[in-house]
Amino acid sequence: xxxxxxxxxxxxxxxxxxxxxxxxxxxxxxxxxxxxxxxxxxxxxxxxxxxxxxxxxxxxxxxxxxxxxxxxxxxxxxxxxxxxxxxxxxxxxxxxxxxxxxxxxxxxxxxxxxxxxxxxxxxxxxxxxxxxxxxxxxxxxxxxxxxxxxxxxxxxxxxxxxxxxxxxxxxxxxxxxxxx
Numbered sequence: 001x002x003x004x005x006x007x008x009x010x011x012x013x014x015x016x017x018x019x020x021x022x023x024x025x026x027x028x029x030x031x032x033x034x035x036x037x038x039x040x041x042x043x044x045x046x047x048x049x050x051x052x053x054x055x056x057x058x059x060x061x062x063x064x065x066x067x068x069x070x071x072x073x074x075x076x077x078x079x080x081x082x083x084x085x086x087x088x089x090x091x092x093x094x095x096x097x098x099x100x101x102x103x104x105x106x107x108x109x110x111x112x113x114x115x116x117x118x119x120x121x122x123x124x125x126x127x128x129x130x131x132x133x134x135x136x137x138x139x140x141x142x143x144x145x146x147x148x149x150x151x152x153x154x155x156x157x158x159x160x161x162x163x164x165x166x167x168x169x170x171x172x173x174x175x176x177x178x179x180x
Contacts, residue, residue, distance in 0.1 A: 023066035
């Protein structure tokens, strides 16, 4: 049994907004990694969450608690499920950190930075159109190339925050701090 599953300290479940943000960050990892969905399932097995997310469908069902999705499930996830998703996200952020750092770096020439952001924005927009409800104003804002830039930047910064030692605690605190 993994250390994450054996923790005895109960934690609060995420708010609706926290779940939205968690799922959007997971979507960002998929935008950065073409095999992100499969990598998340593999990562869940490696972290000992095989019984929670034995396959891609079960992982998708948990992520569908995000009200911004086309197909949204009612109710909320228990803290064990959200903690598992956050740990998977942190492990993915560790793996993708060089790409995250490249997006956040100010040392690169502006043309290179613009190209990186355009590629990321294009992939993320495709995933948003495919999976999210386009009538939601939050989704429309994220899809807008100009007005959604700050939100996309905040998502990438939060992902970078989840990488490294202590990333789970930082990201969990960040997600718990999102106003409901």
